[in-house]
Structures are given as C-alpha cells and as structure tokens.
Amino acid sequence: MWSDFPLFPRAASTIARDVDALYFVWVGISLFFFFFIAALITTFFISFRRRAGHQYGSAGDLKTLPLELTWSGIPLVITLVMFGWGAQVFFEASRTPADADSYFAVGKQWMWKFQHPEGVREINDLHIPVGRPIKLTMTSEDVIHSFYVPAFRVKKDVVPGRYSTVWFEATEPGRYHLFCAEFCGTEHSVMIGSVYALTPEDYETWLATGDTGPPVQVSGAELFDQLSCSTCHQGADQIDDGIRLARGPHLEGVFGTERTLVSGSTVVADESYIRNSIINPQSQIVAGWQPIMPTFKGQVTEEQINALIDYIKSLEVPQTAQQNVVAPPNASNAG
Amino acid sequence: MSTHAAELGSNYLTNGFSLKSWLLTKDHKRIAILYMISITFFFILGGLFAFAVRLELLTPAGDLMEADTYNRMFTMHGVVMIFFFLIPSIPAVLGNFLVPLMVGAKDLAFPKINLASWYVYNLAGIITLGAIFMGGVDTGWTFYTPFSTTYSNSYVVLTVVGLFINGFSSIFTGLNFIVTIHRMRAPGLTWFRLPLFIWGHYATSLIIMLGTPVIAITLALLAAERSLHLGIFDPALGGDPILFQHLFWFYSHPAVYIMILPSMGVISEIISAFARQKVFGYHFVAFASIAIAILGFLVWGHHLFVSGQSVYAGLVFSVLSMLVGVPSAVKVFNWTATMFKGSISRETPMLYALGFIGLFTIGGLTGVMLATLGFDVHVHDTYFVVAHFHYIMVGGAIMGYLGGIHFWWPKMTGRLYPEFWSKLSAGLVFIGFNLTFFPQFVLGYLGMPRRYWSYPDEFQVLNVLSTAGATVLGVGYVMPLFYLTYSLAFGRAAGDNPWGAYGLEWETTSPPPTENFHHQPVVTGEAYDYPSLEAKSV
Numbered sequence: 001m002w003s004d005f006p007l008f009p010r011a012a013s014t015i016a017r018d019v020d021a022l023y024f025v026w027v028g029i030s031l032f033f034f035f036f037i038a039a040l041i042t043t044f045f046i047s048f049r050r051r052a053g054h055q056y057g058s059a060g061d062l063k064t065l066p067l068e069l070t071w072s073g074i075p076l077v078i079t080l081v082m083f084g085w086g087a088q089v090f091f092e093a094s095r096t097p098a099d100a101d102s103y104f105a106v107g108k109q110w111m112w113k114f115q116h117p118e119g120v121r122e123i124n125d126l127h128i129p130v131g132r133p134i135k136l137t138m139t140s141e142d143v144i145h146s147f148y149v150p151a152f153r154v155k156k157d158v159v160p161g162r163y164s165t166v167w168f169e170a171t172e173p174g175r176y177h178l179f180c181a182e183f184c185g186t187e188h189s190v191m192i193g194s195v196y197a198l199t200p201e202d203y204e205t206w207l208a209t210g211d212t213g214p215p216v217q218v219s220g221a222e223l224f225d226q227l228s229c230s231t232c233h234q235g236a237d238q239i240d241d242g243i244r245l246a247r248g249p250h251l252e253g254v255f256g257t258e259r260t261l262v263s264g265s266t267v268v269a270d271e272s273y274i275r276n277s278i279i280n281p282q283s284q285i286v287a288g289w290q291p292i293m294p295t296f297k298g299q300v301t302e303e304q305i306n307a308l309i310d311y312i313k314s315l316e317v318p319q320t321a322q323q324n325v326v327a328p329p330n331a332s333n334a335g
Numbered sequence: 336m337s338t339h340a341a342e343l344g345s346n347y348l349t350n351g352f353s354l355k356s357w358l359l360t361k362d363h364k365r366i367a368i369l370y371m372i373s374i375t376f377f378f379i380l381g382g383l384f385a386f387a388v389r390l391e392l393l394t395p396a397g398d399l400m401e402a403d404t405y406n407r408m409f410t411m412h413g414v415v416m417i418f419f420f421l422i423p424s425i426p427a428v429l430g431n432f433l434v435p436l437m438v439g440a441k442d443l444a445f446p447k448i449n450l451a452s453w454y455v456y457n458l459a460g461i462i463t464l465g466a467i468f469m470g471g472v473d474t475g476w477t478f479y480t481p482f483s484t485t486y487s488n489s490y491v492v493l494t495v496v497g498l499f500i501n502g503f504s505s506i507f508t509g510l511n512f513i514v515t516i517h518r519m520r521a522p523g524l525t526w527f528r529l530p531l532f533i534w535g536h537y538a539t540s541l542i543i544m545l546g547t548p549v550i551a552i553t554l555a556l557l558a559a560e561r562s563l564h565l566g567i568f569d570p571a572l573g574g575d576p577i578l579f580q581h582l583f584w585f586y587s588h589p590a591v592y593i594m595i596l597p598s599m600g601v602i603s604e605i606i607s608a609f610a611r612q613k614v615f616g617y618h619f620v621a622f623a624s625i626a627i628a629i630l631g632f633l634v635w636g637h638h639l640f641v642s643g644q645s646v647y648a649g650l651v652f653s654v655l656s657m658l659v660g661v662p663s664a665v666k667v668f669n670w671t672a673t674m675f676k677g678s679i680s681r682e683t684p685m686l687y688a689l690g691f692i693g694l695f696t697i698g699g700l701t702g703v704m705l706a707t708l709g710f711d712v713h714v715h716d717t718y719f720v721v722a723h724f725h726y727i728m729v730g731g732a733i734m735g736y737l738g739g740i741h742f743w744w745p746k747m748t749g750r751l752y753p754e755f756w757s758k759l760s761a762g763l764v765f766i767g768f769n770l771t772f773f774p775q776f777v778l779g780y781l782g783m784p785r786r787y788w789s790y791p792d793e794f795q796v797l798n799v800l801s802t803a804g805a806t807v808l809g810v811g812y813v814m815p816l817f818y819l820t821y822s823l824a825f826g827r828a829a830g831d832n833p834w835g836a837y838g839l840e841w842e843t844t845s846p847p848p849t850e851n852f853h854h855q856p857v858v859t860g861e862a863y864d865y866p867s868l869e870a871k872s873v
C-alpha cells in the first residue's frame with residue numbers, strides 16, 4: 001500500500017499549472033497565518049500564565065482602533081488580490097478556444113458515453129490527442145453527474161435537460177482518472193473511466209484501428225432525414241407564388257441567433273433550445289409558425305440529439321434559396 | 336444533592352423529582368437538560384454512521400458493505416449530524432440554559448413554546464429515525480434533484496417530513512431568544528453590555544428566523560415533486576434541477592453560521608474568563624457576528640461554481656464569500672489579543688477554546704481558498720471540501736459545544752469533573768481530529784471525490800491515516816460521557832463561581848434556583864469587567 005503514495009496529483013493540462021500556482025500561494029499564505037497565530041497564542045499561553053492568587057489581566061494599554069483596522073485591512077487586501085487572480089484563472093478555464101475540437105459526452109447512471117467528431121464512440125474511456133484544445137458538450141440522461149479529470153484540473157456538472165461545456169488541452173501523454181464528482185446513486189463511485197492522452201500520431205493510429213462510424217454531423221444529417229425533420233424544415237423559408245412551402249422554419253444559420261417566440265419573448269438558439277424544440281416542441285413556438293411539430297421524446301437518445309444539434313450547428317446560411325440540405329464536407333465545427 | 340445547594344434551599348434540579356416534573360417543565364434550565372439528553376443520543380448515532388463510513392474506506396475496495404448501504408450511511412451521518420446535532424446543539428442546550436441567566440431574566444419569553452420546541456424536535460427525530468429503520472435514505476444530506484425526486488429508491492419523503500417538522504423547533508428557539516434579548520434584560524444591561532455569547536445567539540436567531548422557512552418550503556416542494564410529479568425540479572417535466580440547488584443552499588449555507596456563531600460566543604466567554612480580561616475589541620467582535628450573519632445570506636452560489644451558472648454570477652458569489660473571511664479573521668485576532676497580558680489558567684474549557692481557534696483558523700483559511708474561483712473548480716466535491724467543512728463545523732461547533740459544556744457544567748450541576756480525564760479527552764479530540772481530517776485535504780487535492788464507496792489504490796494510505804485518526808477522535812468524544820456522568824455523583828461541589836469568571840450567571844448559586852436569581856440583578860458595569868472583580872477581591 002505504501003508503494004504508491006502520491007501527495008500531489010499529476011499536472012497534465014494547460015490550465016493545471018495556473019490552478020497549482022493558486023494552490024501553492026494559498027497554501028503559503030495559510031501556513032503563514034496559521035503559524036503566526038499559533039506562535040502568538042503559544043507565547044501568550046506561556047508568558048502570561050496565571051501565578052498564585054487572584055489575578056487579573058492588564059491589556060488595557062493596547063490601542064484598539066489602529067489594531068482592528070490593521071487586522072481587518074490586511075486580510076481584506078489579500079482576499080481581494082486572490083479573488084482577482086482566481087477569477088482570472090476561472091475566466092481562462094471557462095473561455096473555450098475557438099479552434100477547439102468538438103466532442104460530445106453523455107452521462108448516464110453509471111457510465112460515460114463519448115462521441116468523437118470523427119464518429120468514434122466510446123464508453124468510459126476517452127482518447128484524445130495532446131496539444132489540441134478539446135471541447136466537450138455534455139448532457140445527462142438521468143440525474144446530475146459531474147465530469148472530473150483531476151490531472152487536468154477540470155470539472156463541470158452534467159445536468160439533464162441542459163448542456164454544459166468543458167474544455168482542456170492535454171500537455172502530456174498518459175492515462176488519467178476520469179471521475180464522476182456529483183453523487184449520482186448506487187454506483188456513483190464506480191462511474192469512473194480513463195482519459196487517454198495520445199500523441200497526435202498515436203491518436204491517428206488509434207482512430208484508424210477503432211471501428212469508426214460516420215462522423216457525428218453526418219449521422220446527424222442521416223437522422224434528420226430518417227426522422228423526417230426535413231419534410232417541414234426544408235431549405236429556406238421559400239415563398240413560391242405567395243405560399244410558404246415549408247411548414248417549419250428553415251434551420252440554416254439558426255444556431256446562435258436570437259429567435260422571437262409567439263409569446264413575444266426571445267430566446268437564443270443554443271443547444272438547450274434545440275433540444276427543447278425536439279423534445280418539447282410546443283413550449284417554444286417561433287413567431288409566425290403553427291404549433292404543429294410533433295414531439296420526438298422517447299424516439300431519440302441523448303446522443304442522437306447531440307448528433308442533430310451538431311448537424312444543425314453546421315448548417316450555414318444558404319447562398320441560394322434553392323440549396324439542398326446535405327451534410328457539409330468538413331467535420332470541423334466552431335461552437 | 337450538593338451540600339452547597341442544599342444550604343441555599345431548592346434549586347432547579349431539586350425542585351421536583353418525578354418524571355412528570357421534568358416532562359412538563361417550563362423551566363428553561365430543565366429544558367436545556369432534556370435537550371442535552373436528546374442531542375447526545377443523536378450525536379452518538381451520527382458518530383456510529385461516521386465510523387461505518389470510515390471503516391469502509393479503510394480499503395480501496397468496497398468490501399465491508401454494499402454500495403447502497405454505504406450511501407445510506409454517509410447520508411444518514413450527514414442528516415443526523417447537521418439537522419439533529421450541529422444546528423440545535425449550542426442554542427438548544429447552552430443557549431436555553433444561559434440566555435435568561437446572562438440577561439438576568441427569570442426565564443425565556445415563551446416558556447411553553449420552549450417546551451414545545453423540545454417535543455417537536457423529538458417528534459421530528461422519531462420520524463427521521465423511522466425512515467432510517469425502514470431502510471434509510473441515500474441521496475446525501477443535500478437531496479439534489481432529480482436524483483432525490485425521481486431516481487432514489489429510498490425513504491426520501493419520510494426523511495424530509497422529519498426535517499420539515501424539525502425546522503419548527505429551531506424557529507421556536509430563535510423566536511424565544513430574540514424576544515427575550517429584546518425585552519427581558521435586567522435593569523442597566525444595555526446592548527453593549529451584553530456578553531458576546533448573547534450577541535452570537537442573537538445573530539444566529541436572526542438567521543434561523545429568516546432562513547428556516549426557506550428550507551421548509553424547499554423540502555415541502557421536494558416531497559410534493561417526488562409524490563405528485565409536479566415538474567418543479569424535474570427536467571423531464573420541464574422543471575429545473577438547478578433551482579433546487581439555489582433554494583437548498585439559500586438556507587443551508589447560512590446554516591453553517593447557525594452552527595458556528597453560537598460557538599464563537601462560547602469561545603469569547605471562555606477566553607476572557609480564563610485570561611481574566613475584557614474581550615479585546617468587544618464592539619468589533621459583536622458587529623463581526625452581525626456582519627457574518629448578513630453576509631452569510633449572500634454567498635450560497637459558491638456551491639454552484641461548477642453547476643453551469645454564469646461566470647458573472649460566479650464572480651459575485653466568489654467575492655462575497657471571500658469577504659466573509661474578513662470578520663472571521665477579525666474575531667480570531669481579537670481572541671488572540673485578549674490573551675495578551677492576561678492571567679491565563681489552563682483548565683479544560685480553555686484547552687477547548689484554544690483548540691477551537693486552531694481548527695477554526697484552518698477551516699476558515701481553506702474556506703477562503705475554496706471561494707477562489709479558479710481553485711474551487713478542481714477541489715469542488717472532493718475530500719478537500721469534506722475536510723474543510725469538518726474543520727469549520729465539527730472543529731468549530733463541537734469544540735465550542737464541548738468547551739461550553741465543560742465551562743458551565745459546574746453551574747448546571749453544581750459539580751466539578753475530574754481535571755485529569757477532561758484534559759486527556761480534550762487532547763485526544765484535538766489530535767484525533769487533525770489526524771482524521773488533515774489527510775483529507777491532501778486526498779482532495781489529489782482528486783478523490785467525496786461520497787465514494789470505493790476508490791483507486793493510490794488514495795489508500797491517506798484514508799488509513801484518516802480512519803486511524805477517527806478512532807482516536809471517537810475515544811476523545813466518548814470519554815466525557817463517562818467522567819461527566821461520574822461527576823454527577825462523585826464530583827466535588829463547585830461553588831457559585833469556580834473559575835472566578837465575570838457575568839450574571841456566575842452571581843447566582845450553582846445550580847441556580849428555579850427562578851434563576853434570589854434578587855433581581857442590576858447591572859452597573861461593562862461586560863467582562865474583570866478589573867471590578869479585582870477591586871472586590873482585594
């Protein structure tokens with residue numbers, strides 16, 4: 001049991017160093033204050049011990065106000081400085097680089113399911129290349145889970161009905177623990193997996209040996225047809241002889257834009273909005289359209305929804321109104 | 336009975352011996368004793384659950400009990416400790432006993448409500464115990480949805496009903512304290528002559544009155560959602576699981592201050608008594624309590640840093656959380672300064688008070704660390720957090736509770752306990768505590784998530800240390816049960832003021848008469864006016 005006894009976790013992502021720096025400085029500050037107080041108390045405890053008879057203290061000669069101001073002021077300043085620094089690291093960790101590769105993760109009691117942009121699916125293991133920013137778009141099929149890779153110093157809750165994202169860039173090849181950090185039921189503690197960070201060459205080799213399905217966007221496009229989404233969301237909102245051909249709004253370029261609903265309120269067309277439109281279409285009707293879309297609840301898995309979202313994201317505003325809906329050739333995706 | 340008390344005639348303990356005279360008593364001092372018995376029972380129960388948890392974690396494999404059993408163990412440990420021990424402990428036992436004595440009143444403002452609060456507490460306890468014996472709960476004491484509303488296959492509703500009812504006992508106590516402190520102070524006892532123990536209880540009562548209804552409503556919604564599937568928190572029905580977390584922590588974060596503020600009050604009393612000095616910077620310490628109570632309501636969002644809440648919400652909650660550290664630091668410095676040029680004696684309560692300062696300082700510093708955004712992401716929901724909250728809640732609240740029990744035991748019972756054993760137990764508690772929880776900081780930074788029934792091998796050494804510490808800690812906690820009970824029969828008579836302490840409660844007999852004072856006390860001096868005692872004793 002002693003053979004393997006670390007006191008410090010491996011640091012294997014670009015953010016890890018920043019988090020560790022915060023940690024070390026905080027540990028330093030804490031040790032300083034702790035030993036300062038401990039030393040004072042020990043000194044007083046020894047030098048002012050009660051001697052025989054009734055005795056009363058005589059600290060009346062300490063000046064109260066200047067002391068109080070000093071010892072509220074110093075912690076206040078330290079605190080604010082550390083707050084600023086911590087906030088900066090947090091911003092850094094929250095801002096996904098624009099060129100990140102887009103992966104999907106679905107949490108489910110009690111496993112992690114991953115989809116690579118190239119179409120590979122994995123359960124509980126995640127292979128990634130080092131030196132590339134990886135963005136995970138995550139949701140849950142049941143309860144709240146939390147995606148946690150200690151060596152990368154990243155953690156993000158995975159919430160049913162919502163999408164959360166997390167990104168990281170591995171710096172060192174290796175195998176790292178992947179934990180679920182939000183209590184999720186009986187097998188919470190075995191909802192663990194591994195992240196394998198591979199050199200880019202090894203990653204390519206690995207991809208080639210795995211049984212790669214179609215890229216996520218392509219399976220999204222296939223689903224779009226299979227589920228007959230295309231019968232209503234067909235091309236642009238073309239008007240032919242004054243009659244609307246499509247029965248639903250076109251989806252090109254919709255992602256990330258603001259939609260006005262019949263209620264008059266607006267909503268940004270993000271992942272959650274699209275998911276909600278698929279599962280619960282009556283709840284957010286876009287102004288100008290009829291509430292005729294059926295729900296696909298129960299017919300699509302979270303992964304299929306992810307593929308649909310990825311596909312819809314990839315749709316660009318058509319050059320010509322007549323353009324057909326096809327899967328775009330490249331699988332890259334700037335979320 | 337104590338010869339000392341006998342000379343003075345009847346006291347609250349000798350005023351009727353029948354069971355009925357206890358069960359129907361309206362005397363705040365007897366109610367405090369009743370509470371002490373109930374609370375001790377729950378502390379032992381919660382401790383047994385903790386021990387089961389620690390034993391399971393001795394080895395990486397989940398080999399002692401099933402995962403489901405383990406989940407129930409740590410949940411019931413948390414539920415019992417938080418709701419049936421930490422929240423009521425100091426207010427219901429020490430507060431009930433001392434608030435009227437310290438303000439020079441005959442009783443609390445509403446004695447019947449006070450008695451009712453004890454019955455409500457026990458009723459709630461029985462219901463929750465019922466849930467435990469029928470099979471327990473496995474959601475964690477935080478009851479996060481939709482796990483608790485939809486997926487958990489355990490006695491969630493029954494537990495929540497117990498906790499809902501328990502809230503009323505808190506509210507009754509808080510209400511009683513507020514009215515008593517406002518209306519029933521002895522002549523001359525102005526606000527700024529009040530002992531800091533009273534300020535601590537006043538601040539706590541404010542939190543109780545404002546916060547408890549929110550948790551009650553939240554738990555009621557949870558029960559409704561689970562039984563009727565209303566769709567408040569369940570995303571499958573259009574609800575929002577994060578809403579639950581906001582509502583839950585809006586109470587449960589301030590609840591930490593319900594646990595710690597009374598304890599801080601106790602520490603102020605003990606340190607000034609054993610250093611025989613005024614508490615340094617009395618006004619600052621008093622206002623720091625109020626500042627903590629107010630700020631404490633504005634920081635709940637630091638439990639949601641990784642939930643997907645907006646980065647800007649995170650910023651606001653982070654800075655506010657870190658600000659709470661400042662009044663806490665002020666208190667630590669003031670206690671330290673109180674010892675400067677004091678006349679310090681080393682009896683057991685003082686050892687607990689110093690232990691408190693040590694543990695509270697570590698808990699507080701790690702708390703400010705956790706409030707730092709970039710840092711929290713890594714350690715959120717790991718053993719770092721488990722260590723932190725045990726340092727604050729267990730190190731803070733329990734050291735205060737035990738220190739207070741030892742400090743006022745002679746007043747409550749008229750007897751002194753054996754000094755050797757009490758010092759030994761204080762030492763074991765301190766050492767055992769650090770051995771148990773310090774390794775958990777390291778475990779957390781290494782990445783071990785909390786609520787794990789099995790774990791990767793490399794975490795074992797630190798877990799073994801922690802379990803060893805827990806054993807020492809357990810021995811330290813159990814010892815007072817024996818020597819305090821022993822002292823009831825065989826302890827030396829204490830006299831009215833064995834420590835030479837200042838305060839109205841030390842001016843009446845030990846144990847106090849039913850009506851608290853033989854004459855209405857009149858206050859002419861400031862709090863902790865040790866120089867005046869000196870003048871008298873010369």
Ligand code: HEM
Pocket residue numbers: 382385386388389409410412413414416417420421475476477721725728729733771784785786787801804805806808
């Ligand atoms: C004495 C008063 C104590 C109190 C008030 C207390 C309170 C708590 C609370 C509230 C939790 C969180 C439960 C949850 O997350 O659902 C907890 C967890 C835990 N406690 Fe304690 N505790 C106490 C003593 C102990 C002792 C003596 C030990 C062991 C030596 C211990 C070990 C643990 C452990 C290992 C956990 C983590 C369980 C998990 O993984 O969530 N506690 N405690």
Ligand SMILES: [Cu+2]
Pocket residue numbers: 107144145146180181182183184188191
């Ligand atoms: Cu999980």
